[in-house]
Amino acid sequence: MKEEINTPVCSPAKRGKGTGLAVLVFYVVLLMLNAGALEESVSRMPFGTARSFWLKVLRPCAATASRLHLGWPRRMVETHLGNHLNRDTGR
Amino acid sequence: MHWGLVRFPRTRKWFLLCASMVFYGYWSWKFALLLLGSSMLNHAVAKLLAGQRDGCGRNRKTLLVLAIVINLGLLGTFKYAGFFTDGVLLPILRPVCGWLGESAVAALVSFQESIYPMLSSIVLPVGISFFTFQALSYVIDVYRGLVNPARSWLDFANYLAFFPQLVAGPIVRATVLVPQMEELPSEKRHSETGKAVFLIVCGLFKKTVLANWIATRLADPVFAMPETFSGPDILLGVYGYAVQIYCDFSAYSDIAIGTALLMGFEFPDNFNAPYFATSLRDFWRRWHISLSTWLRDYLYIPMGGSKSGPRRTAAALLVTFLLGGLWHGASWTFVLWGAFHGTVLIVERFVTSFRNPAWMEGRNAATLVRMSSIVLTFHLVCFSWILFRGGDMEVVRGVLGGLFAWRSGVGDVTLWSATSIIMVVAGFSSQFLDGGRMAAFHARLCLVPAWVQGVAAAVVLTLILGLGPKGVAPFIYFQF
Numbered sequence: 001m002k003e004e005i006n007t008p009v010c011s012p013a014k015r016g017k018g019t020g021l022a023v024l025v026f027y028v029v030l031l032m033l034n035a036g037a038l039e040e041s042v043s044r045m046p047f048g049t050a051r052s053f054w055l056k057v058l059r060p061c062a063a064t065a066s067r068l069h070l071g072w073p074r075r076m077v078e079t080h081l082g083n084h085l086n087r088d089t090g091r
Numbered sequence: 092m093h094w095g096l097v098r099f100p101r102t103r104k105w106f107l108l109c110a111s112m113v114f115y116g117y118w119s120w121k122f123a124l125l126l127l128g129s130s131m132l133n134h135a136v137a138k139l140l141a142g143q144r145d146g147c148g149r150n151r152k153t154l155l156v157l158a159i160v161i162n163l164g165l166l167g168t169f170k171y172a173g174f175f176t177d178g179v180l181l182p183i184l185r186p187v188c189g190w191l192g193e194s195a196v197a198a199l200v201s202f203q204e205s206i207y208p209m210l211s212s213i214v215l216p217v218g219i220s221f222f223t224f225q226a227l228s229y230v231i232d233v234y235r236g237l238v239n240p241a242r243s244w245l246d247f248a249n250y251l252a253f254f255p256q257l258v259a260g261p262i263v264r265a266t267v268l269v270p271q272m273e274e275l276p277s278e279k280r281h282s283e284t285g286k287a288v289f290l291i292v293c294g295l296f297k298k299t300v301l302a303n304w305i306a307t308r309l310a311d312p313v314f315a316m317p318e319t320f321s322g323p324d325i326l327l328g329v330y331g332y333a334v335q336i337y338c339d340f341s342a343y344s345d346i347a348i349g350t351a352l353l354m355g356f357e358f359p360d361n362f363n364a365p366y367f368a369t370s371l372r373d374f375w376r377r378w379h380i381s382l383s384t385w386l387r388d389y390l391y392i393p394m395g396g397s398k399s400g401p402r403r404t405a406a407a408l409l410v411t412f413l414l415g416g417l418w419h420g421a422s423w424t425f426v427l428w429g430a431f432h433g434t435v436l437i438v439e440r441f442v443t444s445f446r447n448p449a450w451m452e453g454r455n456a457a458t459l460v461r462m463s464s465i466v467l468t469f470h471l472v473c474f475s476w477i478l479f480r481g482g483d484m485e486v487v488r489g490v491l492g493g494l495f496a497w498r499s500g501v502g503d504v505t506l507w508s509a510t511s512i513i514m515v516v517a518g519f520s521s522q523f524l525d526g527g528r529m530a531a532f533h534a535r536l537c538l539v540p541a542w543v544q545g546v547a548a549a550v551v552l553t554l555i556l557g558l559g560p561k562g563v564a565p566f567i568y569f570q571f
């Protein structure tokens with residue numbers, strides 16, 4: 001027999017708001033946690049408008065993230081696991 | 092933005108279609124036009140079929156055949172023209188022309204010279220196999236009276252081009268998605284953002300960490316140069332590929348289902364722990380469920396299914412799986428892969444038609460039989476993946492030769508390591524996330540505030556990015 005799961009019922013507007021908030025928070029937090037790595041990869045792009053634009057956007061984010069040590073979780077995983085896993089694959 | 096337009100359903104539908112077209116047209120706008128053309132044609136045929144529901148059966152059949160021919164013609168031109176010319180037509184024509192004389196050989200050479208540039212200019216549109224099958228299922232279901240044609244072309248175009256499942260499935264039926272496209276998610280229902288985010292994050296982990304690592308470290312090297320690896324290494328490479336293709340494809344399905352769910356659309360599951368299947372028949376109930384049910388409903392059953400005697404059933408099974416193999420790719424190895432599955436299914440049907448002996452009835456014996464069946468089925472599937480992954484018969488021979496001769500490899504390097512075993516076992520265990528196994532967890536997730544879900548997903552994705560390599564290979568099923 002199927003297990004009955006009690007989940008809250010909400011209106012579409014509320015549901016949409018919830019989804020929108022989750023997605024927005026997701027992107028902001030993702031940007032802040034990876035701002036350093038993103039800035040690094042953008043700086044490797046060929047010179048041009050796209051590179052200048054993204055650098056202008058990312059530099060303040062990367063500076064803030066660096067001050068708040070937000071790049072720490074990714075660096076820890078990269079150093080202790082990622083680099084070991086991806087050795088010799090050109091990472 | 093999709094949810095922001097909740098009060099303007101028509102604008103929301105146009106927004107969805109534009110999003111899908113931008114997604115598809117980013118790769119090639121010409122093929123976006125092809126997709127739009129296909130949606131117009133199939134919708135027009137469906138409307139005509141529905142309009143003649145009480146009319147002449149012959150006209151309806153002609154319309155249906157026309158739609159099938161056009162859809163399969165498109166698929167055939169883009170996907171099978173090269174294979175048919177190179178793998179079927181020319182091998183037949185060469186000896187015939189040789190027998191006819193020099194002038195025939197010269198004519199064949201000039202034919203080859205004119206046809207090859209044309210064939211090499213054909214580019215396979217991404218996802219054509221998937222959207223063609225969706226269009227076919229829609230037209231056939233309207234013909235059978237199982238579904239009404241979509242209220243408007245816009246609804247049908249959204250069904251056919253819906254971007255989460257456009258390029259690699261799942262092949263969602265019209266009966267499931269067209270009504271959702273017509274009404275759009277607006278009624279009161281369970282909040283499932285948590286489940287959607289969980290599916291997307293799990294899919295990203297399976298693809299970027301597990302499938303990618305196993306591909307670059309185990310499967311790709313073994314299938315690139317099988318002659319340099321020892322028997323145990325090849326065995327690990329084959330196990331690795333089995334886990335890789337599962338993690339890769341189920342990851343795409345999870346991401347597609349999760350993305351659709353974020354917008355309120357519900358897709359059926361596409362995987363249900365396939366490597367825990369107790370028979371090949373069971374495997375096909377758990378692997379790429381949307382394709383296997385499509386093949387069952389539109390090929391196997393119309394050819395007689397299991398109700399027309401053992402010979403007809405066997406023929407239907409074999410033809411279904413040969414075509415299923417060919418659907419995956421225009422190559423003889425895919426045809427062989429389909430033939431292998433079809434043949435084993437026929438044998439399985441024959442064997443299971445006998446009653447189990449009495450000793451199998453006990454609880455311990457039944458468990459033992461079940462475990463052995465799972466192991467046997469997994470190895471049969473692994474064997475078939477060699478044909479699937481091989482690409483050409485030379486590689487298939489190399490892998491099988493190394494596997495069965497159990498020879499030693501070149502040098503002391505071995506693929507067996509603690510990391511490789513952990514990654515293969517982790518990929519294999521990810522099957523526990525399939526089906527309804529996580530339903531209770533998904534339900535609990537929806538109680539977590541939306542912003543916490545967003546933060547958690549971002550943190551997990553950051554960790555995945557830290558674990559994964561730079562640059563990830565495309566999904567395997569993109570090529571189909």
